[in-house]
Amino acid sequence: MNLNLLKDSFVRFVHAHGMDRHFRRFGGDMFSSTPTPNEVPPTLAQHLLKAARSELPALLEQLHSRADGLTDPEADAIRLVVGPNEVEHEKPLPWWAHLWQCYKNPFNLLLTVLAAVSFATEDIKATVVIGTMVVLSTLMRFVQESRSNSAADKLKEMVSNTATVLRHDLASDIADEALRYFDVTLHPKGARRIELAIKKLVPGDIVQLSAGDMIPADLRLLTAKDLFISQAAMTGESLPVEKFVQHRGAATNNPLELDNLCFMGTNVISGSATAIVVTTGNQTYFGALAERVTATDRTPTAFQLGVNKVSWLLIRFMMVMSPVVFFLNGFTKGDWVEAFLFALSVAVGLTPEMLPMIVTSTLAKGAVALSRKKVIVKRLDAIQNFGAMDVLCTDKTGTLTQDRIFLERHTDILGKPDDLVLEYAYLNSHYQTGLKNLLDVAVLEHAELQREMALASAYRKVDEIPFDFQRRRMSVVVSEREDHHELICKGAVEEIVSICTHARHNGTVVPLSAELLKEIQETTASLNAEGLRVVAVAAKDLPPTKEIYSVADESELVLIGYIAFLDPPKESTKPALDALKKHGVTVKILTGDNQLVTAKICRQVGLTVDGMLLGSDVEDMSDADLAIAVEKTTVFAKLSPDHKERIVRRLHDNGHVVGFMGDGINDAPALRAADIGISVDTAVDIAKEAADIILLEKSLMVLEEGVLEGRKTFANMLKYIKMTASSNFGNVFSVLVASAFLPFLPMLPLHLLVQNLLYDISQITIPFDNVDKEFLEKPQRWDPKEIGRFMIFFGPISSIFDIATFALLWYIFGANTTEHQTLFQSGWFIEGLLSQTLIVHMIRTRKIPFFQSRASWALIGMTLIIMAIGILLPMSPLAHYFKLQGLPLSYFPWLLLILGAYAVLTQMMKGWYAKRYGWQ
Template sequence: MNFTILKQVFAGFIRSRAMSRHFRRLALLEALTGTGVSKEVPASLAQTLAGAAKSDADALLNSLGSHADGLSEHEAEAIRERVGANEVEHEKPMPWWQHLWHSYRNPFNLLLTILALVSYLTGDMKATIVISTMVVLSTLLRFWQESKSNKAADKLKAMVSNTATVMRRDPAEDAAEDARKYFNAVLHPKGPRKVEVPIKHLVPGDLVVLSAGDMIPADLRVLTAKDLFLAQAAMTGESLPVEKYAYPRNPEATNPLELDNILFMGTNVVSGSATAVVVTTGSNTYFGALAERVTTTDRAPTAFQAGVNKVSWLLIRFMFVMTPLVLLINGFTKGDWVEAFLFALSVAVGLTPEMLPMIVTATLAKGAVILSRKKVIVKRLDAIQNFGAMDVLCTDKTGTLTQDKIFLARHTDVFGEVSDQVLEYAYLNSYYQTGLKNLLDVAVLEHAEVHRELNVAKHYRKVDEIPFDFQRRRMSVVVSERDDHHELICKGAVEEILGVCSRVQHGDAIEPLTAELLAQVNSLTAALNEEGLRVVAVAMKETPPTQNVYSVADESGLVLVGYIAFLDPPKESTAPALKALQGHGVVVKVLTGDNERVTAKICREVGLPPQGVILGSTIEAISDTELALVVEQHNVFAKLSPAHKERIVRALKANGHVVGFMGDGINDAPALRAADIGISVDTAVDIAKEAADIILLEKSLMVLEEGVIEGRKTFANMLKYIKMTASSNFGNMFSVLVASAFLPFLPMLPLHLLVLNLLYDISQTAIPFDNVDEDQVRLPQRWNPEHISRFMVFFGPVSSIFDIATYGLMWFIFGASTVAHQTLFQSGWFIESLLSQTLIVYMLRTQKIPFIQSRIGWPLLVTTMAVMVVGILVPMGPFAHYFKLQALPLAYFPFLVVILLGYVLLIQAMKGFYTRRYGWQ
């Protein structure tokens, strides 16, 4: 894949970051806190939402042109053509003229434009043409490449695009609307269909089906709801999930944020289920109204972004010191302040690593393309570098260390005897719950023989359910087999179930749950855990058929019926993957909500011996200072809530680690958001995929190890460019400073410096495709501005030694010692400077002996060789006079070979000394 394609992919990813992203929305909302931007709902939107909240459901559907069964595809398309896509205004691609301006608007182009303008005003048309050409080519190239990037980005983005579940009517119903009202059951016995559509295709009037883990894709009015709780802290300030209902409980409320039946784009479902109708989409939503007042706000800077910023400021400080010195020295010694000013500006350009954005983006894009071939989709490009810098990986147990397939291994009564009744109760619970079915439910529902024996559809009807949440860690359904009673069936974590049980079932008898029985229960479940089985307790109670709505308060006085135990065996690839990660300096820590005994056994089986298992209750009880020590000393954390996971991740980051977190559930979203690099899978819930930076199409730790290596290669190649460019440019400018002080003319004209800088930059465009030494990917790597500064000062002046030797050669041997012969002098130094700068690419790309111990990538070899040839032809070819240069005598080149050979040998010797004292990187 060539550089153009990589640049296109990168630009597409940048564009994709501007698309509809849930956590980007949350960042924007969070940014409003404490600012002067009003979070008040605009009057027109407030009126629309308030009207929708208070309107009768049928009337609202009618006003939106919708139906109780939803829209047909034809109706949805017609509305979409009228109102547009469900995208917030600032998320849409910018117009071409604005894109062109952004392609031009960077400090380097602005600086070159100033140089071109000054050259024009001083009558130097050749310099004006050359500099202007550089600016135009740079701008158009970037504009063209980024314009072509959208298709490549859309293909990758589509692989992990989020969807919403909507109700779709049969197209035939459009032509039979009146008949449908009366004969729907006859004409269309199957009713409406549930279909998945991209979020951006939603339109007002769409009926959206919501369950735990779903994002709210637009502003919605709830039509039906069951224990629906939303996380909307960034929107309204509530720290706890907020319950929503089908009807407003406070009819007097005037602020839509206080309406109980309105859901806002950018929030997400924590638990429960609902059906809601889309009221407003895109820029007409509350979030869209906010987006018109503030610019998009991104996350806090990552370790990668902070490192780039530090390096950039380091180089800027050098530029601020060197440029004024060059101006003053040349102004006073030569007397031509205009020429001195142009020369100083050219020095500023020479000191600026203007190819840094291109090298960084191309290198990251190359990494993204390589990872995509390995079924890893990168949502945020700089996450690749964080992959390489990551030294702690926090991961869930289920489906990551273990197989993504759970088997129901046991179904026993309270005393450990096989019980079909326990399996039947568990089956009814899993079958009738409408929340997010997890792997445990799937394992239970695979027992089709239970379905046949119970004849669920015929003998049972569902009365109500109490959805799962991460505080209770249990869920209940209420069913009725006969109309004379209801059965509340509850399943969940053993401790939480025991907390609401007062009796146990022993055969056909019901006994009180005594202390002795409780100890027996704990002993039995602990023994099952020691076998590596995940135990879920099942309890029930019969109630009179006097109520149709049940709540958490009804989960009391239950009868413990027994347990279902699941086997979640470790993957065969887990042990070698963990060993490989540890071999690359990545410490793996397991953060799970599962039982500590099961977790410890699995960890031992995969070669991760627990260093003491820490429970969520312990995390709850200790301070941040104590937690900072605990997270360093232990590697397994069990029975965690979502808040516990997030707190552990933040504690590790506060300790100076670059932390990755891998998860796929609702409970993982806060930790994914908090980590330096969030990793999820394409089968994860929406909220987890949105929080993640990287999506795995295969849930495998082996893929993570490959990502770590690719991230380190990416970082190594970026660091190569910065180190070699900073040291080479610093050395050249140091040489300019020396020459300016002693020569009666400029050592190079501004035009020469610009052409030299352009050729040198071109020679490095293939650095993203360079090979990386194995020892450079062995350990985590981070930005170290102090190291780069030391490297620059250490190696930069080495080139100045041989630059000064070239000065002497041209002055004493070839007689270029007067203003009349300055062109000869400048031509000699032009070639030597370009060749030495290009050779530095070979020398400083590795701490080893180049070509012998370290193999250079062929694209980099080709570009550098081509640039060296062009560099020699500039003064030696027929167009030399256009660049104000001249051909050199052939006697110059043997001296040049000696100078360059000496330079190479000294650099290699200095590398050995530097590595022994400071390390290479």
């Protein structure tokens, strides 16, 4: 097919069906009216209804597709028309919108108001300095976030979700014949099956679905087998909805109620299907919802709430202190305009305008550091939650164990080796196409299966009853001879035994008596106690009267025996668990596996099992009882997805910061409920989508490194807040004392602004600072009360030495008249700036700075540069412009004495404070 003709015809198809406004490349408003929630926009609804009601050959023709899919060039041509399969909120903001986001924080808005007031009062210098602070803060955040977002996008591409897509083989005409007869199968002959990034899908693509898959676009089903879809995100329905090739319900004009459509953003719970992509990206119903909510901010996370509380603490402090400074100077000096400008400068000095930039750059640095350790951060805020995590809930398989399951035994119902069990298990695993798992891989890769492979070729697959988490089993129906069918079922022992009426014992089929059931339970318990994961195999013969089977056919089976798997523990698990425990993280096991197997593995890796609960126990407990039980229970076994979610929520409600690590479809609810969801790059799509952090290596050692990096990130953010809060409080306290006694301002508004600007620049390297090991030993959280108390205790210390500087300048250097106020102001400018930069090193550690704990070279270097600028500025040619003057050399020995005494007193206060309140 000529690709230009294809492109032109697709454009005509878009226009003919009223879809012009759906495709951004054609411009215009996407929807002509505002729909109510959960209502499909009118134009899109008409298009989806038409696709749902069309005959399948006609729909394929309309979408220029075939039963075995598009060719690669055809898909590329269509993508040029419709764009990538991405919804609006997933795309990066345009630079101007991102710049606005970086600007609009409380501090920048406040500073802008202050700059406007300065301009209105003709204080141009103050306006320039304040404006510079706003511009620097905004641009630094913009540049840092742009770099961070770019790096994050590259990292996320490494774990992008994919869809299984059929591609037409250009060398084959079989697809055209399939179109004519429309005998679509899960594997149309002549098609290539590929894994394609979801964003590359286009209308007309043929996709295959199985349990755990996300629906990658709005789809029309071509085939479906026991297909259950969770549509809770779209419709609020709590129960999965079964889908069919043809609509079976009442006639409706609401596409969401149609049985043969699947929607982007939903996911497959069980079953399998093939479907054709009808709409992609913003043209999907999910995209329609996304466009309406892009302007709405997300609900703040615990991290954001913590930052906001701290920010407003500082803003409230500023709003109280600035008026006090204004009135005190107005009454004592009599110049209300000058007093107002000075109070304005104090307000600027109290505003930690660099906080957003420090937070962003610290988080971004943490994300980059984690990426080097094979941890990909999807959401930057999650890093701090990583460090705050004190309970980690995790599955057993692949975390405590090697995630390499071996088929260890195949036995009859009483534990004797039996090759017939292996043959049945192989046929089941070979022909099943639903939920892929490691057990099937282990069966198919078993070393003894050359004979079984030849055996499978003698059978024809008739049908399949896919796995789901309620039944915990799956079946295939095969036929060796056309005179009968064989249903082969494998799954959890309890579920298989519950549908068996007979058992194969010593080569004969016998009724399943109470005595035999007891022996079966003892045999499987013995295998579990050895650490083996046991799967039962059952079968029955059926007459060849039908080609479609359902769950109802899984009855009156004959129990054949068991296949037992070994999932040995990792060598690194025990040291990793010890490290997490050392760092204050409690590990709890939440698994759907057998309790005996889980207990055995826990013993092997040294995890102390203080208590164990089964899913049935959780089911019977009230929320209040479960909230108590989760605190004293280490292992939860035989859990359903709902049980896992409920346990995580109870731990969260108890005040824990809960991490959950999972990779299966059954883990998705718990991943969403946790404070920090952790998954792996090999996880099913829905698990990766629900997670905040993706591990490229499924290991607890990697988790421990992530926890430490999260705590380093939090420590460096907290340093800035503590330094800024305490030094600002001390400066204001000093200003109040000086204003009450001096006949002139202790420092001009311009001096305060320049000092604050230099101090802020000195802080930009804090994200790269070292962190003491003691800070990493236990989880850390935001505590505004602690920050307020810290400010009150450490702020006045600097005021003591500010007052000592005032006395020195007043009595020793004679700066005690209005004529000599420039000398006074220059002396306090230098002492104030140096004490502020010194406090950076004093407060960044509980230890003795420079000796027991040294800052990073970047922070030391920036501190020295800013101190040098502060000392040299009054002596430079710019001194006159800033209304400063050079100080006599005899001032500097006194200055060293004051700064030394300040450091000693601060260190003594740190010791007393840490003993009484701790050192966060």
